[in-house]
Amino acid sequence: DADVTQTPRNRITKTGKRIMLECSQTKGHDRMYWYRQDPGLGLRLIYYSFDVKDINKGEISDGYSVSRQAQAKFSLSLESAIPNQTALYFCATSDIGENQPQHFGDGTRLSIL
Amino acid sequence: GQNIDQPTEMTATEGAIVQINCTYQTSGFNGLFWYQQHAGEAPTFLSYNVLDGLEEKGRFSSFLSRSKGYSYLLLKELQMKDSASYLCAVRDRGGATNKLIFGTGTLLAVQP
Numbered sequence: 678d679a680d681v682t683q684t685p686r687n688r689i690t691k692t693g694k695r696i697m698l699e700c701s702q703t704k705g706h707d708r709m710y711w712y713r714q715d716p717g718l719g720l721r722l723i724y725y726s727f728d729v730k731d732i733n734k735g736e737i738s739d740g741y742s743v744s745r746q747a748q749a750k751f752s753l754s755l756e757s758a759i760p761n762q763t764a765l766y767f768c769a770t771s772d773i774g775e776n777q778p779q780h781f782g783d784g785t786r787l788s789i790l
Numbered sequence: 791g792q793n794i795d796q797p798t799e800m801t802a803t804e805g806a807i808v809q810i811n812c813t814y815q816t817s818g819f820n821g822l823f824w825y826q827q828h829a830g831e832a833p834t835f836l837s838y839n840v841l842d843g844l845e846e847k848g849r850f851s852s853f854l855s856r857s858k859g860y861s862y863l864l865l866k867e868l869q870m871k872d873s874a875s876y877l878c879a880v881r882d883r884g885g886a887t888n889k890l891i892f893g894t895g896t897l898l899a900v901q902p
Contacts, residue, residue: 719894767832778823778835
C-alpha cells in the first residue's frame with residue numbers, strides 16, 4: 678500500500694548495533710502497528726499506538742522500542758540488535774471502527790549478522 | 791490461549807475452485823479478516839466477517855461460523871496470479887484496539 682511507506686526496505690547490520698525502522702502514512706489513520714514476520718510463525722505484533730500520546734506493547738515487545746512522533750509517523754528501534762531479530766518487519770495503519778482493516782507497508786527486510 | 795489453525799500449503803488448478811479453512815480458539819471474538827500476501831510483499835485485505843454466514847466479493851467469498859470457531863475463504867475461477875499466501879486473522883474482544891491475531895498462513899500454488 679503506497680500510502681504506508683517504510684524505510685529502509687532492506688538493511689544488513691551487525692550484532693549490537695542500534696537500528697531504527699521508520700514508517701510514515703498519508704491515510705490519516707490514528708492507529709499504527711509494528712509487526713514482524715518469520716517463516717512458520719506468521720505475523721506477530723510488537724507495538725501499537727492509538728494516537729500520538731498512546732503506546733502499547735504487543736506480544737513480543739522485548740528488545741524493541743517505538744516512538745510516535747506525529748500522527749503520520751511511527752518508528753521502531755532495536756537498541757542493541759541480535760541475530761534472532763532477523764525478520765521481515767511490517768508497519769500497518771487502521772482507521773477507527775470495528776470493521777476497519779489494517780493497511781500494511783511494503784516491509785523492511787532486516788538481517789543481523 | 792489464542793490459537794489459529796490453517797493448512798500450511800494447498801495446490802489447485804487454474805480455473806478451479808479452492809476452499810481455504812481457518813479454525814480459531816481465542817479468548818474473545820470481534821471479527822475475522824482474510825488477507826492475501828504475495829511472496830516478499832505486504833499483506834492486502836480481502837474480506838471481513840463478524841456475523842455468521844457468507845460474504846461475497848467478486849471471485850472471493852468468505853464464510854464464518856462463530857459457534858464452530860470456523861471460517862473459510864473460497865476462491866473461484868482460479869488464476870495464476872492467485873498463487874500467494876492467505877492469512878486468517880481474528881480480532882480479539884477489546885476491539886477498540888483493532889488488535890489482530892494472525893494465523894501462519896496457507897500457501898496456495900495455482901498450477902496450469
